[in-house]
Amino acid sequence: MRQALIEALLLIVAAIILGVAYSFVTNQGFFAKTQSVHSVTDANIEMIPLAMAKDFFESNNVLFIDSRHEFDYQAGHIRGAVNVALKMFDTHLTRLNKISKDKLLIVYCDGAECNSSIELAVKLMESGFTNVKVFFGGWQEWSSAKLPIEK
Secondary structure (H helix, E strand, C coil): CHHHHHHHHHHHHHHHHHHHHHHHHCCCHHHCCCCCHHHHHHCCCEEECHHHHHHHHHHCCCEEEECCCHHHHHHCEECCCEECCHHHHHHHHHHHCCCCCCCCEEEECCCCCCCHHHHHHHHHHHCCCCCEEEECCHHHHHHHCCCCEEC
């Protein structure tokens, strides 16, 4: 019985060590390099509500950027929005660099439980864009309000 307890304890210790090592190597869990809210504040990215997003949309002087995966974008998006999935940012950089750096860009994703819009807005600011806002209500709020969409 004593031998079985020692072996079980050794297995538990080994599992903990392997788990910590895996988390360290993959930058996950405790070792994750997360984007903090401070970087959003430091980048001066304004979060806008639905009413303001709608007003900007109606001005026709804005580019909406959908940060969701292409599959979600194809299923439906704000009319006129372009798709720049966060994970594909680098592949879209050439296309983005053709846009004036002071053009008003409004980035959105699915809604409040999605942070890719914030992360993409930070990347846009780091790339030199100076007029970036985040519509945090995103696709869910826009489509629920029955505002103009495309599929």
